[in-house]
Amino acid sequence: MSLSEGWQFRWGDSPVSADGSPAWAQGKDPAGWQAINFPSNPPGRDGKRHAWFKTTLPSGGSWRDPVLYIYSVNLLLEAYLEGQRHYRFGEFGADGQGRFAGWPWHMIELPPDFAGQPMYFRVYSDYTDIGLWGEIKIMERAELFGYVLRHSAIDLGISMICLLLALLTGVFTTIQPGKRHQLAPIALFSLASGSMILAETQASQLLIDAPLMWNYLAAGGYFLLPVALGLLVEQWYRDTRLRLIRRIWQLHLAYWVIALGAASLGWVSLAITYPIFDGLLLISMVLMAVIILPRLKTLDVEQKAILATHAVFSLLLIADMAVAHGLLPWARVPISAGALVFSFVIVAISLFEYKRTQQEFKALNLRLEQEVAQRTEELQTLIQRLEVFSYTDPLTGLYNRRHFTDILEKASAQAIRHQSPLTLVMIDIDHFKRINDQYGHEAGDCALVNIASQLKQHFREADVICRLGGEEFAILLYHTEAGGVQQRTDELLDILSKTLHVHQGTTMGPITISCGIASYPQHVDDPQALLGLADQALYSAKLAGRARSHVYA
């Protein structure tokens, strides 16, 4: 049952009767009362700090445990019933004044037969408003608790979401120091809005009955909102160093410290810090809008989304301010909806970022795999080239001595197993020292390359031609007897005797070679010994005058 009619008021404080109770509450001096629609902010305040309100409790309905519920009071209150003080909130001093004690909701017990009784309210306020505020109802006590919980449930849920978000972003701030600048303001904003909403929820009073503590928490959260927003925006425009944004959040931070500090030290009333803050906040909002709007284009979609939620939040705060200062009729402004939208946007952005990071990880992985595959391929090619280097002679491209040793070993084993002939030719260029001395080392190299190429042309593909070192070569011929090989080497000697070697325009004349030939099984039982025998045959060819081939004898 709403108590919205039949209210009267009068300014000032009541004289005290002989029994110590206020005379006005006993119905004395009835002429001083004036009618008022609602017991709040009567006309003609003119700095007055005391006001009295009066109503006649309505009849109707049968009550078991009725209570009078008042949404809020500015600032201290005494309620009188049947001439006696029936309820008190805050401490009235001897001079009738007192200190701000918070803005809780009030539950005043009523006798079941209250109908028709006058009820008086003595109010003290040094705040911008004076009187009762919000809604005033008579209801059953049990019904009131349900009413309060019903109206608090959503806000409680939202405050929990905000505080959880603050905790999560706070944790991420410490885990990811690189993202601290972006995450810290979000954590601060969530913490500030979550604490504010929790503290302003009517149900908080049921949890802990400490109105002033809840008010400090609400003010603490409320006053920090522009600090968090300023930090966030400053971070977005870090490159352009917007000094004004920094000044704004610094100013609000200073206000937070000074206002809460001065109020807790008792220098000022916490209540009075609200309207000052409201004024400051309005100016800051306008300034921020002026700074941000022209630079809106430079923000990305996520930043714009966060900004849009802040704009919604700010509009709700302004609406709440307007209600608080009587510019709009009383209504519960759903400030928590702004916080909820903000939380949703942050969570959505985080999920989106998570997905994007996952995709980036995948792409990075793929790139790494490709890189590894490419590197492996390069390594393989390098190994192959090194292998080639390990068994070839870089100057002539023929096999080197190492390969010759391996091949001779394998060929020997094969020849023994298959009882097939194996012949080795040792070749040495005649008077090579002279060529070097006469035409230079480069000309010598050129001659070596020429002879190697002629060897390759002259012998079969299956024959293994190697450069053993210096001007010495060896040729291993499978399934071949010494006689046939000597025929071949003689042909080669003939060709060489007719070949002129030219280096850089200088003709070096024909270059001759000496050859020593040895065969398995014709000359030896162990093919591995062929090298020594062929070498002996070569030595004898040299001794015999060079430019010839000798078969081991």
Ligand SMILES: Nc1nc2c(ncn2[C@@H]2O[C@H](COP(=O)(O)OP(=O)(O)OP(=O)(O)O)[C@@H](O)[C@H]2O)c(=O)[nH]1
């Ligand atoms: N240009 C060049 N010269 C080499 C290379 N390897 C060895 N020599 C030279 O070949 C010459 C071989 O000389 P010797 O061993 O005295 O034999 P030779 O002059 O051919 O005399 P005979 O074998 O007795 O006919 C030396 O002067 C070596 O420096 C090479 O890769 N390039």
